[in-house]
Amino acid sequence: MRFILPLHVHQAQQKIYGKGDTLVxxxxxxxxxxxxxxxxxxxGPSGSGKSTLMHCMAGLDNLSSGKVFIGDTDLTELSEKELTLLRRSNIGFIFQSFNLVPTLNALENITLPIDLSGNKVDTDWVGQITEVVNLSDRLKHKPNELSGGQQQRVAVSRALASKPNIILLMSQQEILIQNR
Structure with a gap:
C-alpha cells in the first residue's frame, strides 16, 4: 500500500488515558x-500531547474518538496487520530514543525495517543516504561504538531508507537546536 498524502486528523479527535481521578x-x-x-x-511544551498526536497519526496508538486519514485510508478502521503494512511502506520514524538494536551494526539497523518487510534493500539509495549524513565509515560499528550524534544519523538513515511518504520525527527539538 503506497499513498500520496495528505494526512488528516479530524472529527474532534480525542485521546484519553486513565479513569476517574487519574483521567487525563x-x-x-x-x-x-x-x-x-x-x-x-x-x-508545544512538554506534556502538551505532541508525541500522543504523532503516535495516533501513525497508528501506533488508538484514538478515544475521531479519525486519522492517510490519503483516503482511515487508520482507525485498519487491523493491526494492515497498520503494520501501512507503516512499513509509508512511514519513516525517528523516535526520541533511537531504538537501535544493540547486537546489529549501523548498516543492519538501517536496513532492518526493509529486511523485515521482505523487500529488497536499495543499496545505492542507502549508500547515498549514509554518505550525506557522513556515516559511511561507521556502518560496521555497533550502536555502543557510535557517538550519540552518529546513533541519531543511523536512526535518520533508517527512517529514509525505505523511501517513505511520511517521516515522523519525535521529540528531537534539543538535537535540532544543537545542530543548527
Missing part, C-alpha cells in the same frame, strides 16, 4: 491536516 485528556478537539511535500512541525 491528552488530545481534545484536534482537527489538523498536513499537505503533501510540505514540512510541518508540531510544537
Amino acid at each position: 485528556t491528552a488530545l481534545d478537539s484536534v482537527d489538523i491536516s498536513f499537505e503533501a511535500g510540505k514540512f510541518s512541525a508540531i510544537m
Whole structure:
C-alpha cells in the first residue's frame, strides 16, 4: 500500500488515558491536516500531547474518538496487520530514543525495517543516504561504538531508507537546536 498524502486528523479527535481521578485528556478537539511535500512541525511544551498526536497519526496508538486519514485510508478502521503494512511502506520514524538494536551494526539497523518487510534493500539509495549524513565509515560499528550524534544519523538513515511518504520525527527539538 503506497499513498500520496495528505494526512488528516479530524472529527474532534480525542485521546484519553486513565479513569476517574487519574483521567487525563491528552488530545481534545484536534482537527489538523498536513499537505503533501510540505514540512510541518508540531510544537508545544512538554506534556502538551505532541508525541500522543504523532503516535495516533501513525497508528501506533488508538484514538478515544475521531479519525486519522492517510490519503483516503482511515487508520482507525485498519487491523493491526494492515497498520503494520501501512507503516512499513509509508512511514519513516525517528523516535526520541533511537531504538537501535544493540547486537546489529549501523548498516543492519538501517536496513532492518526493509529486511523485515521482505523487500529488497536499495543499496545505492542507502549508500547515498549514509554518505550525506557522513556515516559511511561507521556502518560496521555497533550502536555502543557510535557517538550519540552518529546513533541519531543511523536512526535518520533508517527512517529514509525505505523511501517513505511520511517521516515522523519525535521529540528531537534539543538535537535540532544543537545542530543548527
